[in-house]
Amino acid sequence: MSKILITGTAxxxxxxxxxxxxxxxxxxxxGLDNVNDYYDVKLKFARLTETGIDRAKIENNTITQSYIHSxxxxxxLDLTDKENLINLFKEEKFDYIIHLAxxxxxxxxxxxxxxxxxxxxxxFLNILECCRHYPVKHLVFASSSSVYGNNKKVPFSELDSVxxxxxxYAATKKSNELMAHTYSHLFQIPMTGLxxxxxxxxxxxxxxxxxxxxxxxxxxxxxEVYNFGEMERDFTFVDDIVGILPKILESPSVGxxxxxxxxxxxxxxxxxxxxxxxxxxxxxxxxxxxxxKKARRKFSSIQPGDVKVTYADLEKISNDFGYSPKVNIEEGxxxxxxxxxxxxxxxxxxxxx
Numbered sequence: 001m002s003k004i005l006i007t008g009t010a011x012x013x014x015x016x017x018x019x020x021x022x023x024x025x026x027x028x029x030x031g032l033d034n035v036n037d038y039y040d041v042k043l044k045f046a047r048l049t050e051t052g053i054d055r056a057k058i059e060n061n062t063i064t065q066s067y068i069h070s071x072x073x074x075x076x077l078d079l080t081d082k083e084n085l086i087n088l089f090k091e092e093k094f095d096y097i098i099h100l101a102x103x104x105x106x107x108x109x110x111x112x113x114x115x116x117x118x119x120x121x122x123x124f125l126n127i128l129e130c131c132r133h134y135p136v137k138h139l140v141f142a143s144s145s146s147v148y149g150n151n152k153k154v155p156f157s158e159l160d161s162v163x164x165x166x167x168x169y170a171a172t173k174k175s176n177e178l179m180a181h182t183y184s185h186l187f188q189i190p191m192t193g194l195x196x197x198x199x200x201x202x203x204x205x206x207x208x209x210x211x212x213x214x215x216x217x218x219x220x221x222x223x224e225v226y227n228f229g230e231m232e233r234d235f236t237f238v239d240d241i242v243g244i245l246p247k248i249l250e251s252p253s254v255g256x257x258x259x260x261x262x263x264x265x266x267x268x269x270x271x272x273x274x275x276x277x278x279x280x281x282x283x284x285x286x287x288x289x290x291x292x293k294k295a296r297r298k299f300s301s302i303q304p305g306d307v308k309v310t311y312a313d314l315e316k317i318s319n320d321f322g323y324s325p326k327v328n329i330e331e332g333x334x335x336x337x338x339x340x341x342x343x344x345x346x347x348x349x350x351x352x353x
Contacts, residue, residue, distance in 0.1 A: 001071075003028040004249075005094045007127070008101030009051075009074060010035050010044040012205050013142070013196075017098065017242045018051055018072070025246070028071045030092060033101060034078040038108070038115075039206045046343070047203055048074065079123030089130040096249050099127055099141040102172075105207055106146065106305040109168040120172035128183045135189055138252035140245070143177055143193040143269065145234070145310045146170035154277075155234075155313035158195070158269050167305035177269060185265035190252030194245075197273030197312045201238035201332060202339030209233075209280070210333070213287050214340050217295045227302040229281040232309045234273040237327035237335075241272055244323045251321070273312025274325045286330060290337035 004021075008014040009031030018031055031051075035044050045055045053074050077084055079101055103109075103119035124141070131139050147162040147170050165171045180191040200210045216223050252266065284295050302308065317323040327335070 001026050001028055002095040004096045005030050006098045007032045009033050010048050011100060012203060013199060013238060013241060014100045015047040015203055016238050017245060020242050022072055031074045032077050035076055079126055080118055082126045085126050085130055089134040095137050097136050097139045102142060106167045106169050113168050116168050116172050121175060124176050128179060131189050132187050138249055139191045140249050141193055143195045144173040145195050145197040147174045150307050154309060155311040157313040158271060158316055181265050181267045184267040188266060190266040192248060193269040195269060195271045197234040197236045197310050199236050199238055199241060201336055210336055213284055217287060217291050217293050222296045222298045225280060225297050225299050226306060228299045231280045232277040234277045234310045234312050235329055236274045237332040240325045240327055244321055247321050270317045271312040271314060275312055275314050277309060277311045278329055286333040290333055
């Protein structure tokens with residue numbers, strides 16, 4: 001039975017991954033999160049509650065262990081707490097790591113750049129150092145489609161240049177890839193970066209378009225539509241991502257030969273996307289139809305740090321793992337709204353006018 005550490009399990013993707021692995025594997029799982037207040041912690045605690053965590057046990061403690069299944073343990077811990085992170089690796093001797101914890105958001109990085117250095121650089125360095133001193137079979141970590149910046153060539157391929165990020169968030173994710181490659185080369189630890197493309201679905205983040213737009217439509221507020229509605233996003237339903245993650249995790253040697261092949265690093269990167277970019281205005285139309293209410297649009301120019309188009313070339317991940325997105329945008333929005341309407345009433349204590 002493998003022992004796996006998943007960071008960011010109070011977060012969107014981490015929550016879904018834990019649920020999937022608990023249902024489908026006998027792996028021993030330790031989940032880690034600092035439960036910060038970047039967005040409303042009510043949603044984070046609601047996710048944790050869904051996986052059996054008692055909020056009272058962790059809310060006011062820096063480090064708390066909460067066992068909820070014989071093979072699952074949640075720990076509240078910040079990645080910048082190097083001493084306790086090292087102790088965790090030393091005691092648990094993990095086989096695999098899925099590192100999803102990070103400071104997300106493009107626009108927030110303009111206001112709080114320090115948060116991105118602390119979490120995405122220092123925190124990631126601490127994970128790498130732990131893997132160095134307590135080697136694992138494979139470290140899989142979250143990168144982002146943001147690393148492609150405003151590349152004019154679409155779809156974006158893993159072999160395209162990613163040397164010109166246009167947000168600090170993107171720069172930290174590019175840095176993560178370089179740091180991981182270096183550690184893989186120096187210490188022969190298999191590492192794989194996953195460039196996620198605009199993930200959405202039930203239990204999604206409140207700072208993402210689906211949640212923001214749905215809430216404003218329900219409350220009758222204006223939606224600010226940047227770049228005058230001409231932005232395109234390769235939306236990826238969360239189930240498609242968590243569905244392929246275990247297969248990638250257990251295949252550390254696949255796909256490593258074509259990335260910086262002048263080294264002997266056991267390292268690779270993959271796009272994970274929906275392979276079907278849609279205009280933001282169409283995305284809003286789907287939300288309107290699902291909610292049965294029209295949006296009030298306010299069109300404005302593109303914001304600093306935003307990219308105009310994202311579009312994932314999936315040839316590599318398809319060839320290596322047979323990945324093919326199963327949930328199209330129409331079905332995905334329907335599933336998201338089915339969850340959102342319940343969450344909106346149950347957890348936010350707000351009803352539709």
